[in-house]
Amino acid sequence: MLALGLGMIAALCWAVHDICVRFVSQSGAIYPALVAVVLSGTVAMLPLTLWLGHWDTMTRTAYGLSAVSGVFFTVASVGLYNAFGIGPVRLVAPIIGSFPVLSVGWAAWNGQAIAGDQWAAIALVVGGVGLVSVLSDEDESNGSQLKAIIWSLVAAFGFFATFATGQAATLVGDELPVTLVSRLIAVVLLTMILLRQTGPKIPARRNWPLLGVMGVLDAIALSMIMSAGTLDRPEFAAVAASTFGALTIILAWTFLKERMTGGQWIGVALTFTGIGYLAI
Template sequence: MLALSLGLCAALAWGIHDICVRQVAQGSAVLPLLIVMLMTGTLLLLPLALVFGDWHEMNAIDGGLSVLSGLIYICACIGLYKAFGIGPVALVAPIVGAYPILSVGWAAASGQIVPVDQWIAVVVVLCGVALVSILSDEQAGNGSRVSAVGWAVLAAVGFAGTFATGQAATASGDELPVIFISRLTASVVCLTLLMLARSPKRPDRSAWPYLVLMALLDTTAHGIVLASGTLQRAEFAAVGASIFGVATIILARLILREPMRTAQWVGVAITFSGIGYLAL
């Protein structure tokens, strides 16, 4: 299925992106990092959106949903950067990657009938996340597990909302304008917050190569998921992208040498088995 395949491509891009986040976010102010990443990605999109974007397809509702998607996206990014700056990848990635379970809850709240097997899959995901969290080594991160979990939950909620609103906009509007408006909105909000904050205004010079790479990866993955809104079963792109946590954890083990207990690997496998079942 095309939507799921595109989601898996986005997952790989985000897995590499999150390893870079882990490298630059520890001990650094989040907003300076985010503004460079977001504005770089926005500038990369600008010529593509102007030349190839069909702005005539956009109406007021599509524009409003695109702006809303950007507003939610900046919240998700802040949560992600904060979480990876505090907690180990093995704790944060499964929680952030569990955002597809929110779509099940929202479907039930909107009156749709949710099959029992999907509810069971949701419980499986929650059990896997809980197992990883309980067994997480406090010394592997730079702060408390409670804080890391809190920021990771914010990221998960934010990504679920971002993809839902963005795909709703691309269902009737053109993909490139939707993606550009969303990222431009996130950039403007981040810049405003940075100007109001008392934190440093610029990231360390050593972080810039990582940030440029992160901008390329994040913009590509973000665009893939939102552009999938025109495909059948568009939600599968978001579900497929959620498997980014597997790539992140494996890369963290190979590159960052973060320790993983056998039981934690079991928890990760349980978590992503439940997420994968939701995609069936």
């Protein structure tokens, strides 16, 4: 199913992005890095969008939904960075990764038939991602775990709403302009938040190349999810995208030589069993 394929591309991009976050978060403030990532991804996609985007198809409704999607993308980003800033990963990652349940539930609410076996497969995906995260070695918290849970719920809802409104916008517009407008709104809002924060406003110069790569990856991932809005079962793109947490840990095991337990491998197997079943 094409929607699942786009979701997996998004998941891989976000997984590599999260590996990069590990290096950036150790050497600078969060909000300057977040603004730099969103801004660099927006700038990178600007020429392509102006050239290939079908701007003539963008209706007033499409612009409005794109703007709302940008607001929710801001909410999701702030929630994600704050949740991971507090931690631990094993607590926040499963909560954030549960957003596909909201996406599929929303599709069902709007009349999309979701069979029982599909719900079971979705539960396998979310449960597998959660198992991988819960069995991670990172136990320390940098603050109140209640705050971490609240920020995680904010991020989960933000991602669900970003995808729901963005995909709705692509039905009455075009995915490239929709993604660009959404990101422009996020850049403006995140910059306003940054200016109200104390501390550095610009990321460390040594991180600029890495932040640029992260921005491009983030832009590709979001574009993949938005593009699924015109396909059959677009909610399944969100399900596939939620595997980014498991893929991050697999990439860390592959390239950073971080340990993976037998239980985590079981979680990975459950995750991709669910994805494979949905693709049938």
